[in-house]
Amino acid sequence: MAFPGLQHVAVTVTDLERSTRWYSALFEAEPVLDEDEEAGRFHHTVFVLEGGQLFGLHTHQGRESGDSFDEERTGLDHVGFAVGSVAELEEWVQRLDRLGIEHGGVKRAGYGSGLSFRDPDNIALELFTTAG
Structure with missing residues (x-):
């Protein structure tokens, strides 16, 4: 069985409003979803990209570290x-x-x-x- 392709990517952001505006301009699209997750642990704003992949912005209700992204840290x-x-x-x-x-x-x-x-x-x- 072949390993499946990517369906979505989600990134944690520090300022959801700012990032939503920025990605809306970049993608030339508005989000298709903007809601709290069922358990209330995070809020997500989701864009649909060409080909049907989803790109999500997450905020964790104030529990984010606030650190700037660093690709040299383990993770993305x-x-x-x-x-x-x-x-x-x-x-x-x-x-x-x-x-x-x-x-x-x-x-x-x-x-x-x-x-x-x-x-x-x-x-x-x-x-x-x-x-x-």
């Missing part, structure tokens, strides 16, 4: 989003620039090309293609 290193081509990455450079989002420019490697940037909590995000 970054979240990568698939794009189809280097040309599409170049379009994303322009879009991130329009949104005022700092990025590292398109970086090429033998295994593909990527465009890295960070969200308001410093969570590392990447747009990536394996195409030439």
